Amino acid sequence: MSETKRGRILMTGAAGGVGTFLRSGLAGLGWQVRGFDLVVPDDPGRTEWLVGDVGDAAALDAAMRDVDVVIHLAGIPVEDRFERILKSNIDGTYQVFDAALRAGVPRILTASSNHAVGYYERADFRDAPIGVDVRPRPDTYYGVSKVFVEAIGSFYADRHGLQVASVRIGSCFAEPLNRRMLDTWLSPADATRLFDALATAPELGYEIVYGISANKTAWWDLEPARRLGYEPQDDSDVFAEKIAAAEDQAPDPEDPEYRYLGGRFTTRVPPQD
Numbered sequence: 001m002s003e004t005k006r007g008r009i010l011m012t013g014a015a016g017g018v019g020t021f022l023r024s025g026l027a028g029l030g031w032q033v034r035g036f037d038l039v040v041p042d043d044p045g046r047t048e049w050l051v052g053d054v055g056d057a058a059a060l061d062a063a064m065r066d067v068d069v070v071i072h073l074a075g076i077p078v079e080d081r082f083e084r085i086l087k088s089n090i091d092g093t094y095q096v097f098d099a100a101l102r103a104g105v106p107r108i109l110t111a112s113s114n115h116a117v118g119y120y121e122r123a124d125f126r127d128a129p130i131g132v133d134v135r136p137r138p139d140t141y142y143g144v145s146k147v148f149v150e151a152i153g154s155f156y157a158d159r160h161g162l163q164v165a166s167v168r169i170g171s172c173f174a175e176p177l178n179r180r181m182l183d184t185w186l187s188p189a190d191a192t193r194l195f196d197a198l199a200t201a202p203e204l205g206y207e208i209v210y211g212i213s214a215n216k217t218a219w220w221d222l223e224p225a226r227r228l229g230y231e232p233q234d235d236s237d238v239f240a241e242k243i244a245a246a247e248d249q250a251p252d253p254e255d256p257e258y259r260y261l262g263g264r265f266t267t268r269v270p271p272q273d
């Protein structure tokens, strides 16, 4: 571990899947983590905990005190009706940025997603990986909200000088769950390495990075993250045999799961309830 000083992180959505990995990983590197979520997890561990809604500006003002870095994960992580996405992911993200600005927090790392660019086709990136500078091609209302997350980060960086990174997270789980995730997997340990690198990078203006491990089959460009100090150490290849045994059919390149960067999200419709 480098000698870089670690301070206090405010992590929204800290009770969720990614938050649970990052809370313990970043605390292990010396960060003091303050969790902010609608719920308290079963085991908050060493995390200081605040229950609140990212739509609540006063609750965010209290949460931002003495914070060095915000990691904004809170929101709906799948397709949903636009009104719900609007409240949780779009207005909620605006509230987090504005509260950070009011409090003078210098750096925000946000969870964008591969679904901000989900309509890109794998067949078009055989010779070179897909870069972070492609135009947005969201695959859902959820993906649209992630384009907003990237856009407000860029705006607050340019207008207010905030240091911002948007992480287009692939699939952050303990292990890849299917064949697509062999390409898109972000191991919990690499997620910690990536967010720690972004939190400590000496120079940060506005950056978009892909958040995946060093997977042999990956087709997303990791160089922008590596330039900021990310050194992934995991590779989904160790799970390839297990997944091949579970999915014995060869993948159909026309199946949206394999055709598009966003996989099956390109066919999702919002629930009607």
Ligand SMILES: NC(=O)c1ccc[n+]([C@@H]2O[C@H](COP(=O)([O-])OP(=O)(O)OC[C@H]3O[C@@H](n4cnc5c(N)ncnc54)[C@H](O)[C@@H]3O)[C@@H](O)[C@H]2O)c1
Pocket (backbone or CB within 6 Å): 012, 013, 014, 015, 016, 017, 018, 019, 036, 037, 038, 039, 052, 053, 054, 055, 072, 073, 074, 075, 076, 077, 078, 088, 092, 111, 112, 113, 114, 168, 169, 170, 171, 172, 173
């Ligand atoms: N898990 C992945 O592989 C993946 C991939 C791409 C992007 N992401 C993004 O990473 C983030 C975390 O994803 P996750 O898989 O951990 O999701 P998750 O649903 O497990 O966690 C989200 C957390 O946010 C909290 N939350 C929701 N609305 C809130 C609100 N209004 N105020 C406060 N807290 C609220 C929830 O209670 C939950 O604990 C999300 O923004 C998601 O879109 C995740």
